[in-house]
Amino acid sequence: MRELQDRFGRSFPYLRLSITDACNFKCEYCLPNGYHPDGKPRFMTLDEIRRVLHAFSTVGMRKVRITGGEPTLRKDFEEVLQLAANTPGVDTIATTTNGYRLAEHARAWHQAGLSQVNVSVDSLDPANFQRITGDSRFDLVMKGIDAALNEGYRKVKINVVLLKGLNGGELPLFLDYIKHQPVDLRFIELMETGLHHDYFQAHHLPGTVIQAQLERQGWQLDPRGPDDGPALNYSHPDYAGRIGLIMPYAKDFCASCNRLRVSAIGKLHLCLFTEAGIELRDLLGSDDQQEELIARLHAALGQKHQTHYLHEGDAGATPHLASIGG
Structure with a gap:
């Protein structure tokens, strides 16, 4: 079966699959007022998720990241992991989580097939963590990271959204943390979305600020691997962990795009940051519709733009990142 490819020669072995847009944290940059159901159609069933996974694996998807919202809010989260693990061709199953259930379930999820976990930790200061996330369970989240490391996950990453005036000065804290912890820190530049223009204007901190500090301290840019996405990864011989920078406003950020997204x-x-979404659900009701589903995926790739337009102030149709999985 022909693999997915767009007009610009980019292939897409990586699917970010959202299974819910609900979240129990109230991060200022995403859902500051908490999650409120909008009354629209509910989230995909396990059978629908299985059909999505099978279709994408047939056209070259090798890595799937289960996202949300907070994906572990779904009671069948472990079953979703098992579906992904049983999908032919998939060799990497990852998730992005706020980590509140990780300490309790790290072993079971690993046994179900989860091999990589990204935990959102926007501050290593408990009070500041609570200010940014609206949640006080900092210690529980950090215990979850320890549990994942102890369990032997292939990769454990910490996601940090850079926020001017809130955590922009915490680089020394994070560097101390990864001195002896084999964790990848990922500093993510705040991106403007439809509902958060004023917040973006107040708190956007260019990733180049962190990049310059790292380079002054001897951090070296790692060679890009064949399946690497847009992140720039840095290593230092004195540190067990690495640092990744995701800077969507940088020139040519989209040139190495290798991922697609399916919403919950x-x-x-x-x-x-582009269209409002291309409907797939009408083709997810039966296994007999797989060929038609795959044909729609190929047709859709002809619509993919070469780049987003964030640098022009156009955030597209995305109201907030929880709505399609970040």
Whole structure:
């Protein structure tokens, strides 16, 4: 079966699959007022998720990241992991989580097939963590990271959204943390979304600020691997952990794009910041519709743009990152 490829020669072995847009944290940059159901169609069933996974694996998907919202809020999260693990061709199963259930379930999820976990930790200061996330369970989240490391996950990453005036000065804290911890820190530049223009204006901190500090301290840019996405990864011989920078406003950020997104209500998103989604759910009701589903995926890739337009102030149709899985 022909692999997915767009007009610009980019292939897409990586699927970010959202299974819910609900979240129990209230991060200022995403859902500051908490999650409120909008009354629209509910999230995909396990059978629908299985059909999405099978279709994408047939056209070259090798890595799937289960996202949300907070994906572990779904009671069948472990079953979703098992579905992914049983999908032919998939060799990497990852998730992005706020980590509140990780300490309790790290072993079971690993046994179900989860091999990589990204935990959102926007501050290593408990009070500041609570200010940013609206949640006081900092210690529980950090215990979850320890549990994943002890369990032997292939990769454990910490996601940090850079926020001017909130955590922009915490680089020394994070560096101390990864001195002896084999964790990848990922500093993510705040991205403007439809509902958060004022917040973006107040708190956007260019990733180049952190990049310059790292380079002054001897951090070296790692060679890019064949399946690497847009992140720039840095290593230092004195540190057990690495640092990744995700800077979506940088020139040529989209040149190495290798991922597609499917929302929790079954829409394909070619970019985090473009169209309102291409409907797939009408083709997820039966195994007999797989060929038609795959044909729609190929047709959709013809619509993918070469780049997003964030640098022009156009955040597209995304209201907030929880709506399609970040």
